[in-house]
Amino acid sequence: MNNIERANHWQELIDRWHASGLSGAQFCKQHECNLAQFYYWKSKHSTNPVTASKLPRQSAGFASVVVTDSPVIEEVLRFSLPNGCAIEGITQSNVGLLGPILAQL
Numbered sequence: 688m689n690n691i692e693r694a695n696h697w698q699e700l701i702d703r704w705h706a707s708g709l710s711g712a713q714f715c716k717q718h719e720c721n722l723a724q725f726y727y728w729k730s731k732h733s734t735n736p737v738t739a740s741k742l743p744r745q746s747a748g749f750a751s752v753v754v755t756d757s758p759v760i761e762e763v764l765r766f767s768l769p770n771g772c773a774i775e776g777i778t779q780s781n782v783g784l785l786g787p788i789l790a791q792l
Contacts, residue, residue, distance in 0.1 A: 697728035704729075751787070 688696070704714045704725075711729065715722045 694728075694732075697724075698732055700725070701729055701732055 700714075700718065700720060703718075704711065707714055709717070711725055712722055714720070715725050
């Protein structure tokens, strides 16, 4: 197997691993792969911009904010956690913010 074939083989395995939902160790055990080689190729492929663009994006912990030229609305959006905070002030103009806020929790 030449280097290109080997790289393609491991890329296919890594793609299958991503789709499987298994840990690397579980996947390697089921597919009889060498775990050290798996992690080597996983790190090698994750630095490849084409491969990295195929991976699902993980949140950095921040929600995107889009600033528009709409008029300022004086209504306040408040939300609640089990410790006693409550969701208040949801309107048509700010209901779209609720999903991204809750997704960050």
